[in-house]
Amino acid sequence: MLYIFVKFLYLVNIFTQFYILNSFLGSDYTLWGLQTFRDLWNGREWLDSGVFPRVTMCDFKVRRLANTHKYTVQCVLMINMFNEKIYLFIWFWFLFVAISTAINFGYCFLQLVLTSFREKSTQTWLSSPRHGDDSTDSYRHQHIMRRFTHAALRPDGVLLLRFIEGHAGAMVAREITMKLFTDYLEQMSYNNPGHSHSTKSTSPGVIDDGLHENLYNSEKLGGLMATDYPTKNI
Incomplete structure (x- = not known):
């Protein structure tokens, strides 16, 4: 505010x-x-x-033979x-x-006041430039994105991301939003240990129908959420 x-x-x-x-x-x-x-x-x-005014009347005095004569003439004020x-x-x-x-x-x-504007901005940052809006369609339950916008980012966070987008570019803002969204999902899974990334849930809670698997799909998210280190099969 x-x-x-x-x-x-x-x-x-x-x-x-x-x-x-x-x-x-x-x-x-x-x-x-x-x-x-x-x-x-x-x-x-x-x-x-x-x-x-362009034209006005000017008074001036002229001294002649010990007498002062007053004259009023028309003056042109060019400076005006x-x-x-x-x-x-x-x-x-x-x-x-x-x-x-x-x-x-x-x-x-x-x-900042209308929630639809903030949700639209978050949805844009969570979308993949390679697939347009297809990546956002993978979030089958939009309430996850809405809760992330209103509970995690909030108006100040959305405003800060807009500043980052304006100064550093859309890609930087998108990567930061992706990272924040990943941390938000991990925190939700930590607070709800019954829901894991590899388990599909049908409970009416926060996550269901294998949402985490779709959200962590690096192909749909343009590689932004791929693993940082190579894995080795044992």
Whole structure:
């Protein structure tokens, strides 16, 4: 949940910057950038609608013969043409960042909250690239995979594996998941000594119908769960 909270702070940050920008510009429009384009579409010039005026009245004084004369003339503020374009770019950049952050926050929130997303990720990591989804079909009872996802990995573990997949690649994440799944099955067998890897069980417990034999089939799992050391027949 800390990860989601940080994502939420990103979202709060960008909308706060939106509010500060509008307050700094002093515009009556909350969506100042969109309103500027709407004015252009309706034929209203930036000279009249913009926050940055192009033309204004300037007062200046001229001293002549010991007298000070005050003049008011029309001035052109060329710098505001550049200022308006710069702030317009900043406004639309904030808009792009806000939309991207909101989409990313929603996607990450759904991935961590919805169990179906976590189960789908685990099923993908447990699948073999050689056989597509055929290796996952060997887990005839999907409750084993679900229990592994929710009891062993849990949301933090699934999130960590996603980080590993993003930085080290899908193969590394798949191998780590396979190893964790193997250890989980061994722990289940240790806690249930009546169920062994070579014995088929019909009890309504955790493992039945020779599930361990199928799970440890190195051909279906692409060799990832093959024995580390060569065996010798005696």
